Amino acid sequence: MNAIEIRGLKKSFRGMFAVDGLDMTVPVGAIYGFIGENGSGKSTTEKLICGLLVPSGGEIKLFGKDYTDAGVRSKIGALIENPGCFPSCSVWHNLMMQALNLNLANPEEEIRRVLKIVRMEGSANNKFKNLSLGMKQRIGIAMSLLGDPALLILDEPINGLDADGMRIMREILVDITKNYSATVLISSHILGELEKIATHYGIIRGGKMIQEITAEEMENRCRNFVVVNCADNKKALSLLKKQYKKVELVDDKIQVYDEENPETIVEFLYKNGLLVNEIKKNKIGLEEYYLDLMRNQSKGGKK
Amino acid sequence: MITNSTKLQFDHPSFVQRIKSMLKVDFYRLFRTPLFYIMVMVSALIPALVLTMVGANEAEGAKTFTNVWQVVESISGANKGAGIMDLATMCNINMVFIFTAIMISIFVSHDYSSGYNKSIFTVHSKKVDYVISKAIVGFISGACMIVAYLLGAIIAGAICGLSFSLGKATVANLFACIFSKIGLMAIFVPLYIIVSVFFKQKLWLSIIGSFVVGILFYPVAMLTSPLNAGILHLLLCLAGSAAFGVLFGYLATLILNKRDLF
Numbered sequence: 001m002n003a004i005e006i007r008g009l010k011k012s013f014r015g016m017f018a019v020d021g022l023d024m025t026v027p028v029g030a031i032y033g034f035i036g037e038n039g040s041g042k043s044t045t046e047k048l049i050c051g052l053l054v055p056s057g058g059e060i061k062l063f064g065k066d067y068t069d070a071g072v073r074s075k076i077g078a079l080i081e082n083p084g085c086f087p088s089c090s091v092w093h094n095l096m097m098q099a100l101n102l103n104l105a106n107p108e109e110e111i112r113r114v115l116k117i118v119r120m121e122g123s124a125n126n127k128f129k130n131l132s133l134g135m136k137q138r139i140g141i142a143m144s145l146l147g148d149p150a151l152l153i154l155d156e157p158i159n160g161l162d163a164d165g166m167r168i169m170r171e172i173l174v175d176i177t178k179n180y181s182a183t184v185l186i187s188s189h190i191l192g193e194l195e196k197i198a199t200h201y202g203i204i205r206g207g208k209m210i211q212e213i214t215a216e217e218m219e220n221r222c223r224n225f226v227v228v229n230c231a232d233n234k235k236a237l238s239l240l241k242k243q244y245k246k247v248e249l250v251d252d253k254i255q256v257y258d259e260e261n262p263e264t265i266v267e268f269l270y271k272n273g274l275l276v277n278e279i280k281k282n283k284i285g286l287e288e289y290y291l292d293l294m295r296n297q298s299k300g301g302k303k
Numbered sequence: 304m305i306t307n308s309t310k311l312q313f314d315h316p317s318f319v320q321r322i323k324s325m326l327k328v329d330f331y332r333l334f335r336t337p338l339f340y341i342m343v344m345v346s347a348l349i350p351a352l353v354l355t356m357v358g359a360n361e362a363e364g365a366k367t368f369t370n371v372w373q374v375v376e377s378i379s380g381a382n383k384g385a386g387i388m389d390l391a392t393m394c395n396i397n398m399v400f401i402f403t404a405i406m407i408s409i410f411v412s413h414d415y416s417s418g419y420n421k422s423i424f425t426v427h428s429k430k431v432d433y434v435i436s437k438a439i440v441g442f443i444s445g446a447c448m449i450v451a452y453l454l455g456a457i458i459a460g461a462i463c464g465l466s467f468s469l470g471k472a473t474v475a476n477l478f479a480c481i482f483s484k485i486g487l488m489a490i491f492v493p494l495y496i497i498v499s500v501f502f503k504q505k506l507w508l509s510i511i512g513s514f515v516v517g518i519l520f521y522p523v524a525m526l527t528s529p530l531n532a533g534i535l536h537l538l539l540c541l542a543g544s545a546a547f548g549v550l551f552g553y554l555a556t557l558i559l560n561k562r563d564l565f
Contacts, residue, residue, distance in 0.1 A: 001311070028311065045559050047564075047565070048365045050421070050424070050425040051424055051425065051428055051565070052421055052424055052425065052564040052565065053563045053564065054560070054563055055563065057461065063311055063313065065313075068315075068428045068429075069428065070315060070316055070321060070427075070428050070429060071314055071315040071316065072313050072315035073425065073426060073427070073428040074313075074314070074316055074427075075313060076425050076426065078421065078422070078425045080425075081418070081423055082418055083418070084417060084418035084419040084421040085417060085419065086336075086413065086417045086419060087417060088336070089332075089335070089336070093331075093335055095420070096331065097331055097332060100324060100327040100328045100331055101324055101325070101327075101422060101423060101426055101427075102324070102426060103316070103320060103323070103324035103327075113489065143422065150311055150313070153425075154409050164350075177314070181311070191364045212304070213311050229395075246311070
């Protein structure tokens with residue numbers, strides 16, 4: 001069973017499609033990293049899943065049921081854009097309202113639990129408007145965790161968090177997926193952070209899903225490469241292109257792909273009369289993979 | 304990763320459970336924010352203000368109010384120049400319907416401006432839950448404001464030395480009048496909810512819109528529930544309120560279902 005299954009989802013605003021025939025599959029228990037440029041349709045998709053926007057077409061299924069099913073929806077925790085809290089109310093009152101909204105049996109106990117998770121126990125009586133951006137974000141996360149949601153939808157949750165906040169966030173997400181069988185859909189521009197926790201990725205562009213991939217597949221596709229800098233990079237580039245399948249000049253430095261041994265390259269260039277000024281081993285991470293994919297998409301090519 | 308054999312169980316909350324949880328939230332918020340208390344306080348103070356203003360505009364020797372109940376509502380047909388709306392005929396308990404407009408607008412608009420609606424509508428897929436809950440909370444708040452106005456009028460009238468004689472009306476008429484007005488809240492509140500969900504977080508447009516709608520429906524409150532209202536007035540108000548309340552509530556739900564939250 002899939003936690004989220006979307007087919008042909010469309011959403012237009014004044015004739016412009018923000019989401020245009022999107023297909024998406026999020027398996028139960030996954031941490032699904034939802035990646036895309038600004039305005040690619042990530043937040044709109046998340047809002048559609050949460051029922052905050054009315055779709056222009058397509059189908060959304062949550063845990064095999066229609067997304068309007070009251071039972072499924074009552075088990076969704078969400079943090080979309082910013083925490084939905086009343087600024088003049090205290091943190092406790094805001095959380096209490098959400099606990100009542102979820103009809104929780106022990107609201108006080110549950111609030112203490114989530115505040116402990118995000119390490120905000122001391123701020124329960126503070127007014128929400130008096131909290132810092134990072135603290136507000138933590139409260140938003142705490143709010144989304146109330147009632148052990150089966151599906152957690154987080155839109156840019158890392159924004160505004162400090163290093164400690166990011167670490168806590170990682171721990172929470174891994175914990176709830178492992179111990180509570182929850183599924184997480186998370187969008188973020190901080191791909192390095194996402195890479196540490198995601199089990200699946202979905203890459204969206206222009207309202208369309210351009211690629212869905214598991215973390216394992218991503219790992220396999222992320223190739224090793226060596227960065228070389230010579231006195232005469234032009235000559236080195238033409239020489240290396242004859243020797244290796246993929247060689248690129250990026251930011252005035254040469255990138256040689258699928259070569260794990262830098263010494264081989266140094267030796268090859270030396271034999272051809274070129275001295276290497278700088279050489280380092282590297283690996284394509286999520287960020288490079290994503291940027292490469294975006295570049296190829298812009299060119300109209302397919303990876 | 305959870306295997307495909309894993310079965311997740313979802314409780315299906317009944318209609319009553321859904322409404323109960325929404326009501327809990329709305330009442331929790333209502334009684335923990337100053338808005339409700341301010342509006343009740345204003346309703347209680349308005350009779351004193353009416354007495355002061357009308358008294359200040361009276362010609363020498365003329366008495367606009369001769370008893371306490373005139374501050375509350377007029378007896379139907381008692382005012383021969385009913386076409387002329389003076390301060391005394393306009394400024395009475397029916398003003399509470401306008402205060403309710405302001406209260407509902409602020410209450411609903413804050414749901415949008417704070418973003419709290421995101422939490423509500425993520426959990427509550429049925430938008431009717433929201434409308435019913437807001438209607439009940441608005442109805443009870445309106446009822447409290449009517450009672451506050453009545454008590455304020457009694458106290459202010461007593462301080463001004465006005466008579467407590469009901470004249471042509473009886474105590475039963477007074478109760479029928481008050482309960483009819485409380486019943487009429489079921490028409491006004493869903494109307495204000497329609498305007499508020501239409502304007503979403505635009506508070507001032509919502510207040511102005513609700514105010515205009517309130518003024519348009521103001522004569523309904525004046526004509527259907529006079530001070531000498533009888534059982535027929537009461538039944539008419541309750542039946543009409545129920546019917547129009549459901550209709551306006553349905554329209555508010557329709558707007559919520561058809562429109563985006565943002």
